[in-house]
Amino acid sequence: MSISIDQVSKTFGAYTALDEVSLEIPSGELTALLGPSGSGKTTLLRIVAGLETADPDGRGRILFDGAPVTESPVNRRRVGFVFQHYALFRHMTVFENIAFGLRVKPRGERPLRDEIRERVHALLKLVQLEQLAQRYPSQLSGGQRQRIALARALAIQPRVLLLDEPFGALDAQVRAELRRWLRHLHDTIHVTSIFVTHDQEEALEVADRIVVMNKGRIEQTGTPDEVFQNPASEFVMKFLGDVNVFHGRVHNERPVFTGDAGDDGSVRLLVRPHDLAVLPQPGPGISIPARVYRVMTAGALVKIELLDGQNRLVQVQVPHETYRTAPLLAGQQVYLAPKESRLYGQASERLEYVI
Incomplete structure (x- = not known):
């Protein structure tokens, strides 16, 4: 019925x-x-x-x-x-x-x-x-x-x-x-x-x-x-699962992630923990510097906690097989590259930019 x-x-x-x-x-x-x-x-x-x-x-x-x-x-x-x-x-x-x-x-x-x-x-x-x-x-x-x-x-x-x-x-x-x-x-x-x-x-x-x-x-x-x-x-x-939020602003019609927030033109990049790649060097696209804080095993996944440039906590999840190929140490400098993400403006409207 x-x-x-x-x-x-x-x-x-x-x-x-x-x-x-x-x-x-x-x-x-x-x-x-x-x-x-x-x-x-x-x-x-x-x-x-x-x-x-x-x-x-x-x-x-x-x-x-x-x-x-x-x-x-x-x-x-x-x-x-x-x-x-x-x-x-x-x-x-x-x-x-x-x-x-x-x-x-x-x-x-x-x-x-x-x-x-x-x-x-x-x-x-x-x-x-x-x-x-x-x-x-x-x-x-x-x-x-x-x-x-x-x-x-x-x-x-x-x-x-x-x-x-x-x-x-x-x-x-x-x-x-x-x-x-x-x-x-x-x-x-x-x-x-x-x-x-x-x-x-x-x-x-x-x-x-x-x-x-x-x-x-x-x-x-x-x-x-x-x-x-x-x-x-x-x-x-945000409600459907853990999300990392990176703050930035639009510069020359491209979002730049400096960690600042609240100014006119500010944007937020939302990325789920499994959609962040951890790289040893900056990549060709968005590369957000971070420091490894803690690594934990959680069932089939490895959970990595990092601190960005403003000491905000960032979460990353990777399969055991992926982590074993490139293990990380506490304090190690790395770069975070979003694989899938959503960009939002001050009024929480979805933005479409090439990132």
Whole structure:
């Protein structure tokens, strides 16, 4: 089922949480709402669910498959919602938690007891926890609880699945395992899904499409590759991963990186750590002098910390194989050459110069 979000605004007193947000989500897509705290992600998700209403004096509308649901109560939208902190009933078994949404349906819509049992067991099999049906939430790990919460959301056969920071309360290893599992699950059930996250890696790994939000507005929408490789703004580039910032100015229609900032015509060169080459001598293009500060091994990568001419920290990442051919020593003078970069002006507008 497709979702249309049309010019939705939401204010809380003087605070604007959403500012005329519009978004189209195709049927069967897994979309990530990505942004920092306060960017409007959860507010937008709750408005889609019907748990929150858009500003009544605005033109905002929510449509499911082209039909307006803006005025529909949450129980009529057939939306499955998964919260960060599970929201499982502690006094109910796993089976009872999953069955709850079916058992409280109006009598005319409630499945028969045998049908409920079959659906719950099918969902337990889907989330790979068949053996835990009679346990209580307190007897489960965090990852298991979140799988049960997801099974409960799917029990009502939702048209839309909404997940609000679903892995935020879990440790890093469990998060990594569950996001791979969520991607596999979505490929199995194909329910139109939206999940909120502030974790860039999570969004890039799981989503079909990423919606980057900031201060109640959408900064960019695109596939993970599109938003990472072609960020629409300085904010998007910085938010989607570590970035080195070099300050300079335009001289004779070419950017020169002197380390100065703040004057008219000043520019910023943004380069990701893996897009910086470390050279023993200046190269033919941009060559920024730096001093090696520290070298660290981090899994398959070697992380190099350097200090530029203004003693600002610069980060470089290279594969082990590359580093072994030219190891570095603390204090060594080197030159940094960008392989891929983005140039921005004072107003954070993207600039196009030959560099």
